[in-house]
Amino acid sequence: MSETDAKPIAFDGVSALVSWPLREPQRRTGVLLCRPWGRDEVCSRKFYRCLADALAGAGFPVLRFDYPGTVDSLDPAEKSGFEGWINAASRSADVLKGVSGCDKIVCFGFGLGALVAQVLATRRSDIAGMINAAPVLGGKRYIRELALHAKVLYETEQIPLHRLDTTRTSILGNVMPDDVAAELSRKKPEDPSHFAGMPVLLFARPNSKADKDFGEALQSVSDQVKLCDFDEHDALTAEVLTARVPQKLIATCTAWLRETQPDLMRGPDNSIETATYPPIVGTSGFTETTAFVKAEGRKLLTVTTSPVACPPDAPVFIFGNTGGYDHHGGLARDSVMASRALAEAGVIAIRFDGLNTGDSYPDLPDGEETLYSDIPITDLQIMVDDAQARFDGPITLVGRCSSAYSAFHLAAKDDRIRQLVLVNQLKYIWDPKVPVNLKYMGHRSTEEYKKRLSDPQILRRLVRGQVNIKAALRGIGRLLEQRLSERVTRVFPRLTRFGRMRLQALDMFAALRDRNVPVHIFCSLGDESINLLEAHFGPGLVDLARYPNMTYATVADSDHCLMPDHARAALTDLLLNVAAISLAKGRKSIHVPAGHTVGIAREEDAASSLSSRSG
Structure with missing residues (x-):
C-alpha cells in the first residue's frame, strides 16, 4: 500500500x-x-x-x-x-x-x-x-440467466420454490430494482x-x-x-x-x-483533492460515513450509519463480515439495510471489511485463511476500540457463521461488549488439531444430507456428475464422526476432544451469563448450527433454562446464508427487537422503520418474544 x-x-x-x-x-x-x-x-x-x-x-x-x-x-x-x-x-x-x-x-x-x-x-x-x-x-439474456441460476440455487439449498419471488430479478438474495431490470431487459448489445x-x-x-x-x-x-x-x-x-x-x-x-496510455501529467509529488466530496451519504432518517481505521498494522474500511439526531450515548451495533469473506455490505446487501433500519430506529450501526477482505488491508498470502483464527477477533476488537473512542453507548456485536465465532470469543473476554447476536454459528471452539481450511467449515446438517439424498433433483444432478461426490462423502463422514462424539460426550463429558471443547465453550457462555450479557441466537431450521446448540445445551435445548441471558429464535425455509427475503427480514426484525432492549435500558423511545415490526415494551417481555422456535 x-x-x-x-x-x-x-x-x-x-x-x-x-x-x-x-x-x-x-x-x-x-x-x-x-x-x-x-x-x-x-x-x-x-x-x-x-x-x-x-x-x-x-x-x-x-x-x-x-x-x-x-x-x-x-x-x-x-x-x-x-x-x-x-x-x-x-x-x-x-x-x-x-x-x-x-x-x-x-x-x-x-x-x-x-x-x-x-x-x-x-x-x-x-x-x-x-x-x-x-x-x-445483452440485457434480456442476462436477466433470463439470472432467473435460471436463482432457481438452481434454491433447489440446491433445499429452499421451497414458493419462497423465490419469480416476478423480480434476484440472485443470492440480491434483488435488482424493478426499473433497472425492466430497462436492462430491453438493452441490446x-x-x-x-x-x-x-x-x-x-x-x-x-x-x-x-x-x-x-x-x-x-x-x-x-x-x-x-x-x-x-x-x-x-x-x-x-x-x-x-x-x-x-x-x-x-x-x-x-x-x-x-503501453496504450503512456502520457504523464505530473511528477512524484502527486496530490488528490477530495475535500469537495466528503465520504458522507444520508437521508432524512440516517447519515452514513465511510472511513479507514488504522491499527495493529491494518487499514480497515468502515461504514458508520448514525441517526440524524444522534445522542452520544446511543447504542452501537457492530456487524462482522457476514460469513467471513462476504464484504461489509453483506451477501445480499443485508448489512447495509439492517444498519440503515437500526439508525432510523435510533441506533448507531458500524459495518466493516476485515483483513484480507473487500476494501481493507493488508492481504494474506494465497492459501492462508483468516476464518476461525485470531485475525478476525482482532479486527472486531479494533472496531470496538474505535467505537468506544467515538461513542458512549453500549456495544452489541452481530455476527453470522464465522463472524459469530469471532464475536462470541471477543465478548467472552471483553467486558465492553454488552450484547451479542449470533446467527447460524457453526463453531464455538475450533479444534486446534484440525487445519484452518475451508473444507472443514461445512454448514449442512445430517438431517439436510438425508433430505438431499431423497430429493429427485439432487439425484438427477448426482447421475449427471454435477455433484462433488468426494466433498459430499467427506462432509457426511465428518458429521457422522461429530454425532458419535456428541453421544459419547453425554455420558463421558471429558473423554473426547469435542467433550473438552464443549466444556470450554460452556465456560464462555457462563462468563457471559455472569456478566449479564444478553446473547440472542438466530438459526435457520435444518442448519448445522442447531445441532451444535443441542450438543452443548441438550436435546430440545433443555439446558438453556440455566442461561436466563440467552434467547433463541429460528426461521423456516431458509439456508445458512439467509438467501430468501423472509429470512433476512426476520433477522432485521430481531435486530430491531434487540435494539429496543438497548434503547429501553437507556430510557429512549424507538422509531420503527416502515416494513418492520417491534413488539417490545419491557426487557423481560423482549426475552420471551425472542425465544420462540417458530419461523
Missing part, C-alpha cells in the same frame, strides 16, 4: 473510492472501474481493490463506485432505471477527472459492469480506451463499430462463444483490439468463500494501460 493511497468519497448519493500513485509520476489517463452486480459483485470486491492498487501503482488515478441502490450508495429517490446506473458512471468519470486532474478516461468493466463501460464509451468523447472482462452483451479506432482489451471466458464472437467483431473494425483468455473467471466467481483474485488479468491490464 506504500506505493499508493486510497480515500473514500461520495457525491450525489453515490459511494466511491479513489486511488492514486504516491511514487510513480501520475498519468494523464484515469481509470474508471464499473462493477458487476449480485454474486459477481460480492466475489469481486477484493479484486477491484487489488486492481485499483495495481493501476495506481503504475501511475493511473482510479475510481470505483457503487451504482445507486447497490451496496453503500443510496437508493434513488425516484426511479431512474439502468440509465441511472449509466449516469452514475458518467458522473464518476467527471469526479475522477476533477479530483486527479486527468483529462482522459479508460473504462474497465466486469460482467454487467462491462455493459456499463460499453455504453459510456459510446457517449463520452474523453474515453480513451475500454477493458471488458466476461462482458454482459452495443454495435462493435462504435469502438472503431479505440484501444480495447477483452478478456473472454474460454467456453463462451458470445465473448469470442464479440472479440472477433471488434477486431473486424479496429486493429487496436487485444483478446485474452479469462481463464481465471471460474476461480473468481464460483464461490464467495473461495473467490481468487485474478492476478494474471491484473498484470495484463496494467501492462496494456502502460
Whole structure:
C-alpha cells in the first residue's frame, strides 16, 4: 500500500473510492472501474481493490463506485432505471477527472459492469480506451440467466420454490430494482463499430462463444483490439468463500494501460483533492460515513450509519463480515439495510471489511485463511476500540457463521461488549488439531444430507456428475464422526476432544451469563448450527433454562446464508427487537422503520418474544 493511497468519497448519493500513485509520476489517463452486480459483485470486491492498487501503482488515478441502490450508495429517490446506473458512471468519470486532474478516461468493466463501460464509451468523447472482462452483451439474456441460476440455487439449498419471488430479478438474495431490470431487459448489445479506432482489451471466458464472437467483431473494425483468455473467471466467481483474485488479468491490464496510455501529467509529488466530496451519504432518517481505521498494522474500511439526531450515548451495533469473506455490505446487501433500519430506529450501526477482505488491508498470502483464527477477533476488537473512542453507548456485536465465532470469543473476554447476536454459528471452539481450511467449515446438517439424498433433483444432478461426490462423502463422514462424539460426550463429558471443547465453550457462555450479557441466537431450521446448540445445551435445548441471558429464535425455509427475503427480514426484525432492549435500558423511545415490526415494551417481555422456535 506504500506505493499508493486510497480515500473514500461520495457525491450525489453515490459511494466511491479513489486511488492514486504516491511514487510513480501520475498519468494523464484515469481509470474508471464499473462493477458487476449480485454474486459477481460480492466475489469481486477484493479484486477491484487489488486492481485499483495495481493501476495506481503504475501511475493511473482510479475510481470505483457503487451504482445507486447497490451496496453503500443510496437508493434513488425516484426511479431512474439502468440509465441511472449509466449516469452514475458518467458522473464518476467527471469526479475522477476533477479530483486527479486527468483529462482522459479508460473504462474497465466486469460482467454487467462491462455493459456499463460499453455504453459510456459510446457517449463520452474523453474515453480513451475500454477493458471488458466476461462482458454482459445483452440485457434480456442476462436477466433470463439470472432467473435460471436463482432457481438452481434454491433447489440446491433445499429452499421451497414458493419462497423465490419469480416476478423480480434476484440472485443470492440480491434483488435488482424493478426499473433497472425492466430497462436492462430491453438493452441490446452495443454495435462493435462504435469502438472503431479505440484501444480495447477483452478478456473472454474460454467456453463462451458470445465473448469470442464479440472479440472477433471488434477486431473486424479496429486493429487496436487485444483478446485474452479469462481463464481465471471460474476461480473468481464460483464461490464467495473461495473467490481468487485474478492476478494474471491484473498484470495484463496494467501492462496494456502502460503501453496504450503512456502520457504523464505530473511528477512524484502527486496530490488528490477530495475535500469537495466528503465520504458522507444520508437521508432524512440516517447519515452514513465511510472511513479507514488504522491499527495493529491494518487499514480497515468502515461504514458508520448514525441517526440524524444522534445522542452520544446511543447504542452501537457492530456487524462482522457476514460469513467471513462476504464484504461489509453483506451477501445480499443485508448489512447495509439492517444498519440503515437500526439508525432510523435510533441506533448507531458500524459495518466493516476485515483483513484480507473487500476494501481493507493488508492481504494474506494465497492459501492462508483468516476464518476461525485470531485475525478476525482482532479486527472486531479494533472496531470496538474505535467505537468506544467515538461513542458512549453500549456495544452489541452481530455476527453470522464465522463472524459469530469471532464475536462470541471477543465478548467472552471483553467486558465492553454488552450484547451479542449470533446467527447460524457453526463453531464455538475450533479444534486446534484440525487445519484452518475451508473444507472443514461445512454448514449442512445430517438431517439436510438425508433430505438431499431423497430429493429427485439432487439425484438427477448426482447421475449427471454435477455433484462433488468426494466433498459430499467427506462432509457426511465428518458429521457422522461429530454425532458419535456428541453421544459419547453425554455420558463421558471429558473423554473426547469435542467433550473438552464443549466444556470450554460452556465456560464462555457462563462468563457471559455472569456478566449479564444478553446473547440472542438466530438459526435457520435444518442448519448445522442447531445441532451444535443441542450438543452443548441438550436435546430440545433443555439446558438453556440455566442461561436466563440467552434467547433463541429460528426461521423456516431458509439456508445458512439467509438467501430468501423472509429470512433476512426476520433477522432485521430481531435486530430491531434487540435494539429496543438497548434503547429501553437507556430510557429512549424507538422509531420503527416502515416494513418492520417491534413488539417490545419491557426487557423481560423482549426475552420471551425472542425465544420462540417458530419461523
